[in-house]
Amino acid sequence: MNNILYNNGLYIHIPFCNKICPYCDFHKMVASDALKEKYINALIKEAKIKNISNLKFNTVYIGGGTPSSLANQLLRKLLFELSKMVNFKDLVEFTIEANPSDINEEFLQTLNEYNVSRLSIGIQTFNEHISNLINRHTSVFEFNRIINLLDKYHIDNYSIDLMYGFFNQTIEDIKKDLDIIFSTKVKHISIYSLILEDKTIFSKLVKEGKELSCDDETQSLMYHFIIDYLRKHNFIQYETSNFSLPGYESKHNLIYWNYMSYYSLGSGATSIINNKEEIMATKINDYITSLSNDQLPNSSIRILNLDEQIFDYVMMNLRKCEGINLDWFKQRFKNNLFDVLPKVNILLNQGLLINQVNYLFIPEKYFYVANSIIVKLLEEIII
Ligand code: SF4
Structure with a gap:
């Protein structure tokens, strides 16, 4: 890719x-x-x-x-x-x-x-x-x-x-x-x-x-x-x-x-910018009324803590067939994925994950149950 x-x-x-x-x-x-x-x-x-x-x-x-x-x-x-x-x-x-x-x-x-x-x-x-x-x-x-x-x-x-x-x-x-x-x-x-x-x-x-x-x-x-x-x-x-x-x-x-930054506009839309998540007002009438008064509508804003960032990062990246680039993970979180998510070794032994040429990924025959594998991997930091 x-x-x-x-x-x-x-x-x-x-x-x-x-x-x-x-x-x-x-x-x-x-x-x-x-x-x-x-x-x-x-x-x-x-x-x-x-x-x-x-x-x-x-x-x-x-x-x-x-x-x-x-x-x-x-x-x-x-x-x-x-x-x-x-x-x-x-x-x-x-x-x-x-x-x-x-x-x-x-x-x-x-x-x-x-x-x-x-x-x-x-x-x-x-x-x-x-x-x-x-x-x-x-x-x-x-x-x-x-x-x-x-x-x-x-x-x-x-x-x-x-x-x-x-x-x-x-x-x-x-x-x-x-x-x-x-x-x-x-x-x-x-x-x-x-x-x-x-x-x-x-x-x-x-x-x-x-x-x-x-x-x-x-x-x-x-x-x-x-x-x-x-x-x-x-x-x-x-x-x-x-x-x-x-x-x-x-x-x-x-x-x-790849869990990179993105901006969003519109009612109910989510932005994630430098680990800050913002979800804009979902009620269309509230959204329109605020903006017609030149005010930004209410939105829920939160700074994602490290566990939340790792959770989302792994969740999103493992949906890709190439999986997680382990160097990119280390660069971003200043930590080795194997230290942060010790469950990975069990899943590797069971063949539910593969570690190859610096990528951690789900083998094709298990794509169909990808979500349950990701949940198992993230068990320790379920948020
Ligand atoms: S209602 Fe149908 S067309 Fe509209 S967003 Fe949902 S799936 Fe798409």
Whole structure:
């Protein structure tokens, strides 16, 4: 993998969606045009009050929610105002998330105009049965329309999100989805298993007895099928759920996974800058009201202590397939990882971790249970 350690990403949160997906627990809502406009004005104000023009960013990521659900005029306003504070041309990567049905000529023209270099498209599946279940529909015809448009606007760096792990879904279904994606020049794929998060429509349905996800063993088989399929198509797995052609890894997301500094703007967004964590007000009305009075909204700010920093660092870095660079760990924490986390030797003996050429990582056959391995490693400093 590219060994450049990028720092200083800027994340911008757009908490609006055209409709709510039944599995989603993100910070999002369906809103009127008037509320969206007030929110964008507040975002621009936040950027100005925080003087982001004095900062140097390597990456910008506009996520949500669904940023493409903004009317084009409003998206242009946001990009225009931000372009006065951030030099988009100097970024190593500028990503925006989009819903397939929002991708049209006007939208892509706007992205070109403001040097947006990467598009992350939430497809999830083409399977009719699953599309009905999750209430998200993208036909193959629609997908081809989008790909032709991307070609026309010279956007070749795009990522596709897919989902797996549904009840009654088969490996053949997943293969069909992947075959469709691989009929294009896709450069990056993120694949997530269905997780039944609390307080979602799906978790309520499950409590009422509906079967929505397949069993763990089937999910694990699907996951390993996906890894094999993508490898055969020359895709490198660089994170537990993320795959790309060489050089097309998400540089912005690697800032999170390498546990480097990033700034965020928007309601509910988290920034971590030099071990200071700041979470902005999550209530959209509070966020808008404060900023319309030229005040920064309340945010929770805390300085992360050493244990918390190590916890987050290990948690994030072990999600990458290359794992933890032990020199970088030592440089950052002035300590050897083996001294700080004595459990590592037990996990090495059990084959759940590997220490090779200065990297500590989870072997591929255990990626599927990566979280439980990380929790075991961090047991002594669980915070
Ligand atoms: S999955 Fe994406 S589009 Fe669906 S509700 Fe969540 S943020 Fe919105």
